[in-house]
Amino acid sequence: MWHVRAEIAPAILLVVDFGGWYKVDSKSSSKNSSRVIQHTQVSLLKDVIVPYTHLLPTLLLSENxxxxxxxxxKGAKHRHRGGLVREKLWDLLGNEPDxxxxEGFPNATGREQSIKGLRTSEFCLHPAGDTPTSCxxxxxxxxxxxxVIVSDEVELPFEGIIDYTEISIFVSVSNAMRPKWLTSYLRNISKQQKDEFRRNLARVQPIFEYDTSYSSSRGSTSIDGAVSHIWKKIQQKLPMIQEAIIRDKRKPDGVSIPLRCHCT
Structure with a gap:
């Protein structure tokens, strides 16, 4: 699998996050550096972060x-890699009022429970699991x-088009790990602020839709959804990729200059 990744690395990659790229092949006992995907092979300069498909139905603002x-x-308590933060948060928050x-997933058996939980809660917790983000x-x-995104470093789709500070709360891991801190912080957010967050969420909902039938079913004529925004981000990347390639070509022989991205 690693040699395939190396071969496709110069392409513009559509990835949900970079979590699966920064690791050493667990099957390699020597931990050879060639088994590590370097940070230049996946980068914000050339690659596009795309959204997961949501599993639950969309709620209109008028239906709130x-x-x-x-x-x-709702999710698994025990995960790998970044899941350690999730386990600690579970222990801190498990007995908090409100x-x-x-435990569980929004599949066939947990779907209705998930819909109810998400639609009757002010905030939804998003700690890392096996990967930095999820559906x-x-x-x-x-x-x-x-x-409520608990992470010190996370990449999100369509940044620059969407300002996530208008639709999400970002919390550092160190603050989230402080007993009672997170719930106290959330309780101090005013109703006016929460209403504004929700209006902004309703505004960006169509951007994450891959299904163009969503617009017509909601009485909208716009089809400017996820696919359209992916192409917009690719278009934005092209001049930067071209610049990186040209800069690399003019490098004198024998001179070592760090690559801006693995673009060729």
């Missing part, structure tokens, strides 16, 4: 009702549940 729960999370931490974030956006 009272939300009695402060914070909601907080629901549920959980986009289920929250579809459900108008304000995402």
């Amino acid at each position: 009702k009272d939300r009695r729960t402060l914070l909601y999370f 907080v629901i931490m549920e 959980r974030l986009f289920d929250a956006i579809a459900s108008l549940c304000i995402p």
Whole structure:
């Protein structure tokens, strides 16, 4: 698999995040550096972060009702890599009032439970798991549940087009690990601020839709959804990639200059 990644690295990659690229091949006992995908082979300069497809139905702003729960999370407690933060958060928040931490997934058996949890909660928790992001974030956006993203470093789709500070709360891992800090912080967010977050969430919902039938079913004529925005981001990348290639070509022989990206 690693040799395939090396061969496709110069292409513009569409990835949901960079979490699966920065690691050493676990099957390699020697930990040879050739087994590591270098940071220049996947980069924000040339690659495009794309959204997961949300699994739950979209809630219109006009359909939004009272939300009695402060914070909601549904998922697996025990994960790999970044999942250690999730486990600690679970221990910190599991017994907090107005907080629901549920094991499970929004599949056939947990779908209705997930819909109810997301639509009756003010905020939805998004700690890292096996990867920095997941479809959980986009289920929250579809459900108008304000995402609380616990991460010191995360890449999100369509940044520059979307200002995520208008639709999400970002919390550092160190603050989230402080007992009682997160729930206290969220309780101090005013109703006016929460209403503004939710209006902004409703505004960006169509951007994450891959299905163009979404617009017509919602009475909208716009089809400027996820696919269109992916092409917009690719178009934005092309001049930067061209510049990086030209800069690399003029490098004198024998001179070592760090690559800006693995573009050729």
